[in-house]
Amino acid sequence: MISVTHLSKSFSRLEVLKDISVDFTRPGITAVLGPNGSGKTTLIKCLLGMVIPDQGDIQAFGQPVKGQWTYRSQIGYLPQIARFPDNLRVKELIAMIKDIRGTAADEAPLIEAFGLETYLDKKLGHLSGGTKQKVNLLLALLYDTPVIIMDEPTAGLDPIALIRLKDIIQREKKRGKVILITTHIISLVEEIADEVVFLLEGRIHFRGTPEQLRMQYAGANLEEAIANLLLNENQATAVHPKLTQNHNGIALHKNLKPC
Template sequence: MITITNLHKKFGDNQVLQGVNLTINQGVLAILGPNGSGKTTLNKCILSMVYPDQGSIEIKGQNIKNQWKYRENIDYLPQIANFPNNITVIELIQMIKDLRHDQAKDHQPLVNLFKLTPFLHKKLNKLSGGTKQKVNLLLTFMFDNPILILDEPTTGLDPAAMITLKQLILNEKKKGKTILVTSHIMSFVEEVSDELIFILEGKIYFKGTVDQLKETTKQTTFEHAIANLLID
């Protein structure tokens, strides 16, 4: 469980998070909102990549302030993966295993799943954006930690890879994991999420299920329900 209390974060004159209170349990929580609403900043605060100006975050009852060990229990897919350009895919995989101190981890099932075998010995600067994203997903799902944070995981994926990603997320959910997902693709969110929050200008305007959102906004489709929040 992740408990976030009265979280504030400001960059210069831009107040990105304004008193966020949130409890995140097992299952898939979708974090939605327009660009600049605070979604990625919230994720980075949980990872201690960004330090909040005020408030607290607890994971399994432990405050994460000035801690780092807890991050060993989190698998993170960043919105933009900045890989070294001059190494191959297989070299990157081995490097990440070294950093995570887990050379025994078998990457081959995910290589097969995302059809990456032809790219293993190609340098990363020779790959398309979609293939880089598949490599990014492989690195994220290669380990087996109780918390998954996926920031725009669908970016650049073809329809087949999107189906593969959905199944991976649902499989991880069955293991009892806590999974945070940000995405602008509403059909994807509707299929994988148990709950969602909608952030606007650093504040949570809604928390609940897709059906609850439709009922609250009196809309018949998820897309129209989200649009209704933006209009209101």
């Protein structure tokens, strides 16, 4: 339902995404993995039209997204950081989003699932980080959209909310939705992901099932495989300053050989 071709984006001189082509069309859960700064959030923001790509083409539901906005009603989006107007109450926020979108939605099951009943009359500025994340999740899942994109959905959640969230994700998956998740929690990936897209320095380094990733990088589990992948990559590309010991203690030698 969403396909990306030759997408590039840089912020001033920092190249964040380098010629990425990927599509998210099959129903199921895709985990977008990668170290910090590998471009996960930028990729997601490009899909939603919040970041404008320098090059490349993004299509959602068969239409190019450039300059479009109506397609966003088909995507449930969970931003990485839950930021809301502080002086609004939770109830008012939900009502506002529903009013702005102009379509009806039933928030009651989600309020119950995340135990938000007691917070409905509280101002958003007074909520804890975890509770804000629950409100964030509620807004992302409020509408029945064919695509759900979640940027680090587990951040700050307590165990109960986490279990509820996994249940919801599994349920939505069974209903044939395309679900995109970025996370750093590998156990979550092992548990729910059907597919892994591994981003490294703005490129897609691997795409396949979690099992394939584990096999390819010879790890006893997924965590080890990813560690191996990152270590291999570092040895292959980076020129590291060499640490050596001399009489004066530790000194740093730069590799000064001409390249």
